[in-house]
Amino acid sequence: MLIGLTKRMLFETDKRLLWKLVWNMGIKGIRSVQKHKKRLKKGEFFPPYLYISIINSCNLRCQGCWVDVDHKQQKIDVPAMNRMITTAKKMGNSFFGLLGGEPFMHKELFDVLEAHPDAYFQVFTNGHFITDEVAKRLRKCGNVTVLVSVEGSEIVSDTRRGKEGVYSATMKGIENCLKNKVMTGVCTSLCQSNFDELLTEKWVDNLIEMGVLYTWFHIYRPVGPDSNPDLALTPQQQRVARQFVVDMRCKKPIIFIDAYYDADGHALCPAATGFTHHINPWGDVEPCPIIQFAKESIHDERPLDQVFNESEYLRDFRKTAAEHTRGCIVLERPDLIESLADRHGAKDSTARKKALAELQAAAAHSSQYAPGSEPIPEKSWAYRLAKKFAYHDYGVYDEHFKEENWIDPNDNPREPGESELVQLG
Numbered sequence: 541m542l543i544g545l546t547k548r549m550l551f552e553t554d555k556r557l558l559w560k561l562v563w564n565m566g567i568k569g570i571r572s573v574q575k576h577k578k579r580l581k582k583g584e585f586f587p588p589y590l591y592i593s594i595i596n597s598c599n600l601r602c603q604g605c606w607v608d609v610d611h612k613q614q615k616i617d618v619p620a621m622n623r624m625i626t627t628a629k630k631m632g633n634s635f636f637g638l639l640g641g642e643p644f645m646h647k648e649l650f651d652v653l654e655a656h657p658d659a660y661f662q663v664f665t666n667g668h669f670i671t672d673e674v675a676k677r678l679r680k681c682g683n684v685t686v687l688v689s690v691e692g693s694e695i696v697s698d699t700r701r702g703k704e705g706v707y708s709a710t711m712k713g714i715e716n717c718l719k720n721k722v723m724t725g726v727c728t729s730l731c732q733s734n735f736d737e738l739l740t741e742k743w744v745d746n747l748i749e750m751g752v753l754y755t756w757f758h759i760y761r762p763v764g765p766d767s768n769p770d771l772a773l774t775p776q777q778q779r780v781a782r783q784f785v786v787d788m789r790c791k792k793p794i795i796f797i798d799a800y801y802d803a804d805g806h807a808l809c810p811a812a813t814g815f816t817h818h819i820n821p822w823g824d825v826e827p828c829p830i831i832q833f834a835k836e837s838i839h840d841e842r843p844l845d846q847v848f849n850e851s852e853y854l855r856d857f858r859k860t861a862a863e864h865t866r867g868c869i870v871l872e873r874p875d876l877i878e879s880l881a882d883r884h885g886a887k888d889s890t891a892r893k894k895a896l897a898e899l900q901a902a903a904a905h906s907s908q909y910a911p912g913s914e915p916i917p918e919k920s921w922a923y924r925l926a927k928k929f930a931y932h933d934y935g936v937y938d939e940h941f942k943e944e945n946w947i948d949p950n951d952n953p954r955e956p957g958e959s960e961l962v963q964l965g
């Protein structure tokens with residue numbers, strides 16, 4: 541598998557882009573994680589990877605989306621983006637995730653990408669705005685990878701994403717990227733309607749044949765204004781997905797990304813470990829994209845490093861999350877997010893101003909943490925090594941996690957609509 545992947549990297553990519561990926565994202569990315577670990581030891585904090593939602597607008601209306609895509613357009617302007625990225629670079633960061641809405645609807649996106657040739661950007665996109673011309677410009681930048689979401693075959697994809705023709709426009713965007721040798725990944729939010737079709741060797745082979753370099757199977761999370769719990773995977777399906785990824789990593793010449801397990805297969809939450817936090821299009825600093833409550837903003841007078849380091853709200857989030865589960869606290873214990881926001885007077889950071897009501901109406905769901913089942917460790921030595929070194933829990937669960945605080949969401953679901961603060965732990 542490694543030989544096949546190395547061959548693909550060497551023969552299918554533009555060497556300048558490959559070098560940018562290896563240096564800016566790989567080597568400098570690993571260095572930024574080491575700095576994060578050192579900061580944690582000193583009791584300081586700055587996340588080594590920032591998710592930045594640069595705009596709320598989108599041309600699609602996907603099922604289960606939590607972004608206020610129908611509201612007046614809001615974007616982070618170029619000076620604010622540059623300030624934020626420059627501060628993060630001073631802290632040792634080099635790798636940034638740009639989300640939306642649809643990031644390519646941000647007219648100044650390229651101004652930001654071009655202003656930071658020493659950083660690396662991963663743009664999460666539906667691919668619809670990636671024309672041949674856009675792809676050429678991306679190649680010229682060199683410091684960008686696009687991660688295009690594909691949610692299933694034409695029918696499934698168009699249903700999940702709210703209109704006809706979505707699938708073909710997405711595939712066209714991918715084609716333009718690949719034709720121009722842009723580093724391209726494909727991600728899928730696994731749910732009931734695409735699980736059997738996309739979690740297959742056939743789909744992975746298809747991606748490899750197309751020239752896609754990496755893939756990422758997210759798990760659909762029923763949150764936000766139009767959450768659809770019927771689409772959520774069962775714990776058994778989540779285990780099947782984990783096993784599939786571990787097996788395919790040893791078999792297929794394509795990179796598999798995942799964010800929820802360490803080398804030994806123990807679940808983790810990247811926001812609880814402090815690996816990442818999220819900035820929304822209004823500049824609010826949130827624990828992660830689906831926790832839409834904030835205390836601080838990038839538009840504060842204080843520099844961003846100070847904002848992160850001094851945030852009691854984010855510190856309490858990380859502690860609360862790590863104390864109660866190795867999985868996703870939002871899914872398992874929405875009540876704890878509600879009380880956290882209440883404790884800190886964190887404001888609803890959505891435009892729709894219904895985040896609290898949505899949280900109160902949310903039932904508890906299972907997540908990547910499944911106590912009682914054997915963890916599924918990495919089999920590939922390359923992934924094991926990479927995770928051992930750079931992607932693990934940084935000791936936060938040793939410090940905080942107590943198994944007795946974990947409540948099986950299936951045994952103890954909070955009734956949807958229950959509105960008072962409930963302390964289950």
Ligand code: SF4
Pocket residue numbers: 761808809810811812827828829830831867868869870871
């Ligand atoms: S809180 Fe849940 S959705 Fe957010 S980063 Fe953690 S596991 Fe992921």
